[in-house]
Amino acid sequence: MQIPGSPLLEVNHLHTSFFTFSGEVQAVRDVSFRAHRGEIVGVVGESGSGKSVTFLSVTRLLSASGKIVGGEVRFDGENVLAMSHMQLRKLRNQGIGMVFQEPMTSLNPTMQIGVQIVERIRAFNKGISNQQARAQAVRLLESVRIPEAKNQLKAYPYELSGGMRQRVMFAIAIATGPKLLIADEPTTALDVTIQSQILKLIRSLRNDTNVCIILITHDLGVVAETCERVIVMYGGMIMEEGLVDEIFYETAHPYTIGLRKSIPNINQLGGDRLYSVPGSPPNLLNPPQGCPFYARCDQAMRICKQHRPPYYQLSPTHRSMCWLLDPDYPGRGGGR
Ligand code: SF4
Numbered sequence: 001m002q003i004p005g006s007p008l009l010e011v012n013h014l015h016t017s018f019f020t021f022s023g024e025v026q027a028v029r030d031v032s033f034r035a036h037r038g039e040i041v042g043v044v045g046e047s048g049s050g051k052s053v054t055f056l057s058v059t060r061l062l063s064a065s066g067k068i069v070g071g072e073v074r075f076d077g078e079n080v081l082a083m084s085h086m087q088l089r090k091l092r093n094q095g096i097g098m099v100f101q102e103p104m105t106s107l108n109p110t111m112q113i114g115v116q117i118v119e120r121i122r123a124f125n126k127g128i129s130n131q132q133a134r135a136q137a138v139r140l141l142e143s144v145r146i147p148e149a150k151n152q153l154k155a156y157p158y159e160l161s162g163g164m165r166q167r168v169m170f171a172i173a174i175a176t177g178p179k180l181l182i183a184d185e186p187t188t189a190l191d192v193t194i195q196s197q198i199l200k201l202i203r204s205l206r207n208d209t210n211v212c213i214i215l216i217t218h219d220l221g222v223v224a225e226t227c228e229r230v231i232v233m234y235g236g237m238i239m240e241e242g243l244v245d246e247i248f249y250e251t252a253h254p255y256t257i258g259l260r261k262s263i264p265n266i267n268q269l270g271g272d273r274l275y276s277v278p279g280s281p282p283n284l285l286n287p288p289q290g291c292p293f294y295a296r297c298d299q300a301m302r303i304c305k306q307h308r309p310p311y312y313q314l315s316p317t318h319r320s321m322c323w324l325l326d327p328d329y330p331g332r333g334g335g336r
Helices: 051-058 085-095 113-123 130-143 162-174 192-209 220-224 244-249 254-261 302-306
Strands: 009-020 023-035 040-044 066-075 096-099 180-184 212-217 229-234 237-243 312-315 318-320
Touching: 009 051, 023 051, 023 066, 023 237, 040 051, 040 192, 040 220, 051 066, 051 180, 051 212, 085 096, 096 162, 113 130, 113 162, 130 162, 162 180, 162 192, 192 212, 212 220, 220 244, 220 254, 229 244, 229 254, 237 244, 237 254
Parallel strands: 040 212, 040 229, 096 180, 180 212
Antiparallel strands: 009 023, 009 066, 229 237, 237 318, 312 318
16 A cells, blocks of 8 residues: 555554464454554454454554464564563553543543543653643643543543543543554444544544544444545455545445445435344354455355455555456356
8 A cells, every 4th residue: 555654553464363272263364554644544344353453463462362473563663573561661651542442441430530641641751740740631631622621630530421531531542642543442332422523533633743543443434534544354354445535435345335335324214224244254263265255245256265365456545355356367257
């Protein structure tokens, strides 16, 4: 994918597995992509598609059974997979900020939010006084559009709404000025009005600070209004990657077409059922030899079962992995 400028994050042929009693679960398989300063990249896919595991691998925050078994991750030119504990700590605290789906599991329910933000600021800025850190905490809460920020410092997490708690999580994540912000399903637990406010906040944070934002979501509708580029994942692999307009108006992969069809349409007639891609994701204990989407694809051909398709470059910014894109392939149109 050709995007001008050197990438902030570069992932090359990443493979991550979980070693369980049942065997090796190949959660991420040969994933490569780039992300640049100042862009918002959406990573879309169903549960189990490998999107969260990819970014837990990038930050090396995998659980004990998870292991990166191949590939390369570079952040700001540094090899993340070769970093020491001290370097990783610095990376997670100052290089990369993270926001998760449910803020109540990340915030300490027994501490005022002001104390939690001040702790975060002072942990990475030893020379700053408590008073200066509190002033900075107010500025951070203002930057995430929390009204009466100074008064809210004394609030406990349970006193805030879900949307306000998520804003606090963004404030904590940007407290140390990260270059990359990973937001994993930040709007999933919120109603649509609050969801729209959080997406607006994500865009304004990028505009204000030029931070690169990775927005992980299962909802293609969320990326449509927020992101410049989209990566579509399925079965631990990237199925399609492109600019948001390419993904929506020049959709190349049958799985992306299915995701697009499953976005609720305001013009849909009352009795119409919402579309969902039939079937279930592949078992990554024993991943399919050919195309990961074969079992659920209504356009599958004989070749798809046996051979994994390569990536076809459809434009400098758009690529997809599907045999349908190869006009010369002799097995094309052969039926299942
Ligand atoms: Fe469907 Fe074959 Fe394309 Fe896979 S490669 S998405 S099975 S047509």
